[in-house]
Amino acid sequence: MSNPTIAPVSSESPASNSPGQSAEQTAMMVLASLSVAHMLNDIIQSLIPATYPLLRDSLSLSYGDIGLITFSFQLTASLLQPVVGMYTDRKPKPFSLAIGMGMTLIGLVFFSQARSLVTLMMSAALIGTGSSIFHPEASRMAHLAAGGRHGFAQSLFQVGGNFGTSLGPLLAAAIIFPFGQSSIAWFALIALAGIVVLTKVGAWYQKKLATRVAMGNASKPQRHATLSRRQVGSAIGVLVALVLSKYVYLVSFTSYYALYMEETFDLTKQQSQLCSFAFLFAVAVGTFAGGPLGDRFGRKVVIWFSILGVAPFSLSLPHAGLVGTVLLTIVIGAILASAFSAILVFAQELLPGRVGAVAGLFFGFAFGISAIAAALLGELADRTSLQFVFQVCAYLPLMGIIAAFLPRIERLEGV
Numbered sequence: 021m022s023n024p025t026i027a028p029v030s031s032e033s034p035a036s037n038s039p040g041q042s043a044e045q046t047a048m049m050v051l052a053s054l055s056v057a058h059m060l061n062d063i064i065q066s067l068i069p070a071t072y073p074l075l076r077d078s079l080s081l082s083y084g085d086i087g088l089i090t091f092s093f094q095l096t097a098s099l100l101q102p103v104v105g106m107y108t109d110r111k112p113k114p115f116s117l118a119i120g121m122g123m124t125l126i127g128l129v130f131f132s133q134a135r136s137l138v139t140l141m142m143s144a145a146l147i148g149t150g151s152s153i154f155h156p157e158a159s160r161m162a163h164l165a166a167g168g169r170h171g172f173a174q175s176l177f178q179v180g181g182n183f184g185t186s187l188g189p190l191l192a193a194a195i196i197f198p199f200g201q202s203s204i205a206w207f208a209l210i211a212l213a214g215i216v217v218l219t220k221v222g223a224w225y226q227k228k229l230a231t232r233v234a235m236g237n238a239s240k241p242q243r244h245a246t247l248s249r250r251q252v253g254s255a256i257g258v259l260v261a262l263v264l265s266k267y268v269y270l271v272s273f274t275s276y277y278a279l280y281m282e283e284t285f286d287l288t289k290q291q292s293q294l295c296s297f298a299f300l301f302a303v304a305v306g307t308f309a310g311g312p313l314g315d316r317f318g319r320k321v322v323i324w325f326s327i328l329g330v331a332p333f334s335l336s337l338p339h340a341g342l343v344g345t346v347l348l349t350i351v352i353g354a355i356l357a358s359a360f361s362a363i364l365v366f367a368q369e370l371l372p373g374r375v376g377a378v379a380g381l382f383f384g385f386a387f388g389i390s391a392i393a394a395a396l397l398g399e400l401a402d403r404t405s406l407q408f409v410f411q412v413c414a415y416l417p418l419m420g421i422i423a424a425f426l427p428r429i430e431r432l433e434g435v
Contacts, residue, residue, distance in 0.1 A: 046224070047165040051173055053221050054162050055180030060214035061121065061154055062181040064128055064207060066188025068093055068144055069275050070296070071196055071204065073282065073289045075140070078201065083276075083406075085137050087398025090275050091391045093144035093151075098388025100152035105380020108157050112229055112376075114222040117161075118215045120153030125211035132204035152384070159379035161225055163368065170368070171315035174361040179308035182357060186300030189278065189293035197289055251427060252370050258425050259363050262327055263382060264389050265419035266359055269334065271390040272397055272413045273299055273349070280406045285342045295346055302353030310358030319362040320426050326359035328420025338411045356417070360386075366426070 072086050081089075108116070127146030134140040159177065166173035196203050247255070277299060278292040287295070306326070314322045330352050337348045360382075367378045401409050 044167065047167055050165045050221060050224055051162060051176050053217055054158055054165075055176050057117070057121075057154075057214050057217045057221065058158065058177055058180035059184035059187075060210050060217070061124065061151065062184035063187050063191070063210055064124055065093070065147060065151060066185040066274075066300070067128075067192060067196070067204060067207060068131070068147065070188040070192035070278075070293065071201065072275070073278055073292065074192075074197055074201065076279075079135070079137070079140075081137065083279075083398040083401040084395075085398075086275065087395040088137065089140050089144050090271070090394035090398075092141035093148040094387045094391030094394065096145045096148035097152040097155075098384045098386075098391060100149060101156055101384030101387065102377065102380040104153055105156035105160075105376040105378070105384075107376075108160065109374055109376040112160070112225070113157065114225040114229065115219065116157050116222075117154050117218040118222055120150040121211055121214040121218055122150070123147075123153065124150030125208050125215070128211060129205050129208055132202050134201075148387070151387070155383040156376045156380035159364070159383070160376045161221065163375045163379075164225075164228060169315060170365045171310075171319070171361060172312050174365055175308050175310055175312060178361050179304050182300065182304035182307045185274075186297055186304050189296035189300065193290040193293040197293075247370070247427060255370055255426055256367060258422055259323075259367055259382075260385060261419065261422060262323065262359065263363060263386055265416045266327055266356060267386045267389045268393040269330075269413050269416040270303075270356065271393045272409060273353075274390075275394045276397065276401065276406055276409065277349070280410060281345070283406055285345075295349070298346060299349045299353045302350040303357040306354035306357030307361060309354075310361045313358065314362035314365060318428070319366040320423065320428060322362040323359055323366065323426065324420060324423040326355055326357075326362070326420075327417055327423065330356045330417035331415075331420070334414040334417050338407065338414055 069090065072081075072089075075081055075089075076086065104116075124147050127143050127148075127150060130146065131140065131143035134143050159174070162173045162177040163170060191207075195206070273296075278289075278296045281287050281292040281295045282289065310322055310326060333348050333352050333355070337345060337352070340348055364379065364382050367382060368375055371378050397409050397413070400412070
């Protein structure tokens with residue numbers, strides 16, 4: 021292929037369109053499609069917190085009210101995701117992702133017209149329900165198409181979502197703030213695009229499932245080859261605690277960072293949204309790096325560094341000026357985000373054959389912790405200040421020290 025003077029390959033030579041290469045190309049297209057769908061899904065989700073400054077002023081919301089909106093969205097996602105994951109482990113549903121995106125579309129339209137706290141919460145809950153259907157089965161599809169590179173596959177899938185999340189503040193600044201809350205309805209077009217992409221991915225998944233069943237390769241729950249149940253349980257407990265520290269700290273940014281920048285440095289709404297974009301874009305970059313680094317150097321090393329390594333920067337953040345705050349949040353976002361792909365794949369290797377259940381558990385727990393934390397941090401901000409909230413949350417990355425208790429495990433092939 022590299023030398024144009026070489027004659028066409030014979031039938032005995034490995035052709036460029038051999039079955040193995042064709043399957044690999046198809047798998048990459050599926051992973052790319054899942055990443056794009058994740059981006060579209062999370063653009064919509066990120067519009068909720070991105071509109072908080074606008075909703076606070078137009079509807080006279082308190083920080084506690086804002087926390088309740090996030091709570092409604094995150095709670096529905098957290099409660100349903102483990103259930104969806106366990107169910108689809110036993111009975112995969114190839115087109116459930118498109119259905120979930122449809123529910124997100126409906127919730128988005130309702131959110132654009134909501135004029136009270138209750139209707140905002142109900143609309144956000146419907147968007148959260150769509151998210152709960154999307155994540156476990158999409159993560160399973162990424163695992164299935166990984167070809168053994170599970171860290172890379174999860175990172176590619178996750179980076180789409182985080183990149184979409186980073187676009188939310190930009191889109192809010194460019195469209196929603198100038199034209200008002202009702203302009204959110206235009207983003208239903210993004211949900212429609214997601215439905216189209218996910219319908220095509222669902223068709224691939226349906227064929228893949230039929231092939232695996234015909235060959236007798238259907239995934240079944242297994243025990244880890246070398247670790248006892250107690251060791252596996254302890255390791256899962258450590259991973260859950262690390263997710264808790266990561267997402268409580270992360271939600272302080274996703275829900276209140278723009279408001280913090282407005283209050284602390286007297287920025288405009290558009291300027292504060294640009295700061296949010298810088299943080300969330302750094303999160304996307306860190307997410308993409310985490311999986312491949314885990315494949316290469318070991319997931320335990322990445323997990324340890326990505327949480328505990330944030331501590332020096334998080335402790336410095338509340339005392340920095342405007343430029344220092346922006347730079348520190350970029351570093352924090354990039355390092356902190358590298359953890360989740362490594363944590364998720366680590367857990368899937370601890371519990372082989374339970375890809376959907378593990379994805380649902382960890383996505384659900386992350387969303388649930390975020391929901392509770394958003395509500396509690398909002399109440400704390402009402403009673404004290406946003407500056408105090410960020411000072412308290414700065415100590416959370418120190419929990420990364422418990423990654424030392426994770427076992428060293430070898431990747432199980434073909435799980």
